[in-house]
Amino acid sequence: MSASSRELHAQPLTQLAAGLSRGDFSSLELTQALLARITCFNDSLNALLTVTADAALAAAKRADADRAAGKGGVLNGLPIVHKDIFCTRDVLTTCGSRMLENFVSPYDATVVERIAGAGAIMLGKSNMDEFAMGSSSETSYFGPVRNPWDTERSPGGSSGGSSAAVAARLVPAATGTDTGGSIRQPAALTGTTGLKPTYGRVSRYGMIAFASSLDQAGVITRSADDAALLLGVMAGFDERDSTSVDQAVPDYVAGLDGSLKGVRVGIVRQHFDAGLDEHCAAAVREALAVLESQGAILTEVDLPNLDMSVPTYYVVAPAECSSNLSRFDGVRFGHRADDPEDLMDLYCRSRGEGFGAEVKRRIMTGTYVLSAGYYDAYYLKAQQVRQLISDDFRHAFADVDVIAGPTTPTPAFKLGDKTDDPITMYLNDIYTIGANLAGLPGVSVPCGLVDGLPVGLHLVGPHFSEQSILCCAHQYQQLTDWHEQCPEDYR
Amino acid sequence: MSLDKDQVQHIATLARLRVADDEFAETVDKLSRIVDFVAKLSQATTDDVVPMAHPLNQVQRPRPDRVTESNDRDRIQNNAPAVSDGFYLVPKVIE
Numbered sequence: 001m002s003a004s005s006r007e008l009h010a011q012p013l014t015q016l017a018a019g020l021s022r023g024d025f026s027s028l029e030l031t032q033a034l035l036a037r038i039t040c041f042n043d044s045l046n047a048l049l050t051v052t053a054d055a056a057l058a059a060a061k062r063a064d065a066d067r068a069a070g071k072g073g074v075l076n077g078l079p080i081v082h083k084d085i086f087c088t089r090d091v092l093t094t095c096g097s098r099m100l101e102n103f104v105s106p107y108d109a110t111v112v113e114r115i116a117g118a119g120a121i122m123l124g125k126s127n128m129d130e131f132a133m134g135s136s137s138e139t140s141y142f143g144p145v146r147n148p149w150d151t152e153r154s155p156g157g158s159s160g161g162s163s164a165a166v167a168a169r170l171v172p173a174a175t176g177t178d179t180g181g182s183i184r185q186p187a188a189l190t191g192t193t194g195l196k197p198t199y200g201r202v203s204r205y206g207m208i209a210f211a212s213s214l215d216q217a218g219v220i221t222r223s224a225d226d227a228a229l230l231l232g233v234m235a236g237f238d239e240r241d242s243t244s245v246d247q248a249v250p251d252y253v254a255g256l257d258g259s260l261k262g263v264r265v266g267i268v269r270q271h272f273d274a275g276l277d278e279h280c281a282a283a284v285r286e287a288l289a290v291l292e293s294q295g296a297i298l299t300e301v302d303l304p305n306l307d308m309s310v311p312t313y314y315v316v317a318p319a320e321c322s323s324n325l326s327r328f329d330g331v332r333f334g335h336r337a338d339d340p341e342d343l344m345d346l347y348c349r350s351r352g353e354g355f356g357a358e359v360k361r362r363i364m365t366g367t368y369v370l371s372a373g374y375y376d377a378y379y380l381k382a383q384q385v386r387q388l389i390s391d392d393f394r395h396a397f398a399d400v401d402v403i404a405g406p407t408t409p410t411p412a413f414k415l416g417d418k419t420d421d422p423i424t425m426y427l428n429d430i431y432t433i434g435a436n437l438a439g440l441p442g443v444s445v446p447c448g449l450v451d452g453l454p455v456g457l458h459l460v461g462p463h464f465s466e467q468s469i470l471c472c473a474h475q476y477q478q479l480t481d482w483h484e485q486c487p488e489d490y491r
Numbered sequence: 492m493s494l495d496k497d498q499v500q501h502i503a504t505l506a507r508l509r510v511a512d513d514e515f516a517e518t519v520d521k522l523s524r525i526v527d528f529v530a531k532l533s534q535a536t537t538d539d540v541v542p543m544a545h546p547l548n549q550v551q552r553p554r555p556d557r558v559t560e561s562n563d564r565d566r567i568q569n570n571a572p573a574v575s576d577g578f579y580l581v582p583k584v585i586e
Contacts, residue, residue, distance in 0.1 A: 311532050
């Protein structure tokens with residue numbers, strides 16, 4: 001079967017864009033085909049919390065009319081799903097929480113606005129860990145997401161609904177957010193490609209805040225070229241986000257054609273220490289050999305403070321979360337407890353009932369590390385160690401262009417396996433958290449299967465090097481077909 | 492256990508969170524484990540290290556002081572649990 005005659009759901013974004021422009025099919029046909037697939041598979045996967053079928057069909061008709069009139073942006077008529085952390089005007093935006101169970105956003109996030117402005121069709125909103133706090137999509141108030149590769153397992157998190165939806169071919173692309181690995185880890189565990197851009201590259205306006213100095217929006221797609229196409233639309237200055245960076249957006253798609261020859265790839269000694277599953281290690285080493293075969297130069301680098309990154313994160317992120325989530329007070333929006341005795345009772349019970357256990361733990365951890373008598377020992381100390389971790393990366397990037405290694409220590413784990421001990425769950429993000437602490441861009445690409453479960457190769461570059469890490473990822477995907485693998489029941 | 496029941500109750504009050512009685516023991520246990528875990532930070536040598544506040548050493552940019560938002564009160568208050576005549580309702584705070 002030739003690529004263009006594959007069923008619509010089987011085609012990645014770039015291929016669908018070509019098919020639409022050739023007139024092989026309409027956006028309406030494409031939208032109908034994917035909505036039918038969502039109806040068929042979503043009940044078992046729980047990947048989408050809201051399906052916006054009517055609005056999608058209407059938007060698809062408009063996209064077809066625009067195309068016929070010679071108008072329309074670069075994503076005209078292409079389907080997408082947004083993580084339910086992005087505010088979508090007149091559409092439910094729950095953030096996976098009982099707190100926002102009935103919240104209908106009065107405005108669009110910048111990411112949503114830009115993607116829609118380029119002509120994309122939103123099919124729905126994806127499930128996630130509550131307020132993006134989790135690595136398994138099990139903390140969602142609306143039930144866990146299931147991994148299409150094995151429905152007894154987690155698709156990762158927090159953007160697990162997005163990763164599961166793309167892996168199951170319900171949609172070719174989905175947005176996500178990444179505070180400690182929440183795009184890259186679920187991409188690795190579902191055989192998809194996940195890009196977290198540099199901090200400040202993509203606007204956070206309308207993205208419900210978890211930890212504001214770490215949060216960044218990105219995408220989960222089937223391949224690096226699809227991620228490049230979307231990043232070009234999402235990236236850029238936004239005056240509504242005070243941390244948005246005013247820097248020109250390069251043509252990421254044009255940048256994919258570079259060569260790996262002479263690219264210096266850093267291998268972190270500590271990444272292959274105990275803790276990394278040996279089969280995952282083998283898959284990653286094989287991927288590194290592929291890069292080397294194309295002329296990349298592999299060099300060992302040292303990140304001496306790597307083992308401090310998870311403890312640092314679990315002070316900084318909860319501290320910022322405790323502050324950000326204080327807005328949920330049961331007064332202006334969100335869940336409100338019945339029959340409050342007084343204002344204090346209203347606050348405490350609304351928040352106690354509206355937030356799930358993990359969110360409460362993080363708010364309380366953050367409150368503790370910021371409280372009188374503990375601030376210096378925990379919060380200030382963590383911000384100092386964060387500087388050391390950031391310096392480690394800076395020193396490493398003096399010698400290499402990109403750092404490559406595993407995205408996660410193991411393939412997808414079973415639902416319920418890590419819910420008893422928060423620390424076990426936290427350690428799943430050991431390889432990804434450093435990029436958030438330092439604000440660096442990272443991408444995870446599929447690089448193998450271990451016992452039928454996908455494994456990810458993680459590429460991290462210096463600030464604003466999205467172009468070069470996407471180029472590495474794309475060149476790797478030209479030589480391998482791990483990103484083409486699809487779980488059997490979803491082909 | 493690095494935290495006791497009273498400390499956890501104090502933190503919960505500061506955070507304006509009611510922890511249900513049947514969740515309390517587990518909360519003390521798990522919060523203690525988290526605090527023990529992050530205590531590892533004390534092993535890092537950080538003399539003279541300036542705390543990092545932001546990944547890109549950015550400055551906050553000023554903007555012109557002009558009205559940019561329209562009055563969308565009704566739409567916004569559609570999400571409020573209790574409103575009356577455009578006001579948010581809360582339990583009585585002044586006797």
